[in-house]
Amino acid sequence: GAVVSQHPSRVICKSGTSVKIECRSLDFQATTMFWYRQFPKQSLMLMATSNEGSKATYEQGVEKDKFLINHASLTLSTLTVTSAHPEDSSFYICSARDFSLNSPLHFGNGTRLTVT
């Protein structure tokens, strides 16, 4: 079945540094990938929709200059948390779907980011 690989699974960084998270679709082409943030005891919060070959669409309240998204190919999207601060510590999850609107999302394993 379809698999989405997310890397790294855990990262600890110092405040002020940048962190890049990769999301790859392994056996299908994903024209659209999604980035979510999951807070404890809360729902997945959609941060942005990543479209291959074009600019990402950010949800209201998400700073596009802080959370840089690049979707350079049909199988790879990256999320870069720039100038990270402790409040950026969270669980970030990517998902992808193939061309069909009716296909379900396939999720990566998530990345636990801790900013010290």
Next chain:
Amino acid sequence: AQSVSQHNHHVILSEAASLELGCNYSYGGTVNLFWYVQYPGQHLQLLLKYFSGDPLVKGIKGFEAEFIKSKFSFNLRKPSVQWSDTAEYFCAVNPNTGGFKTIFGAGTRLFVKA
């Protein structure tokens, strides 16, 4: 704004008990509906989905969900839960507007006592 409501945030059941998790959404048009499950330490995975046709949908591991259009609901059910069903369950709605945005409910954490 479109939203998805899951009524129970925490559910505790004994093995063999029946399960029903509520999910309601607010969107008047055609929707695709999903239930995802996240087992402890694992990633989200699809449990079942509804696009059209028979409103009673059967998924993996004995789960089923019923789409009731008049109630804007898509409740998840299982007649007899097992300890291995302990997980977090997310209802999700994809308004069939031509876009790709999927809206998730807050999730329900199910704990099944052995």
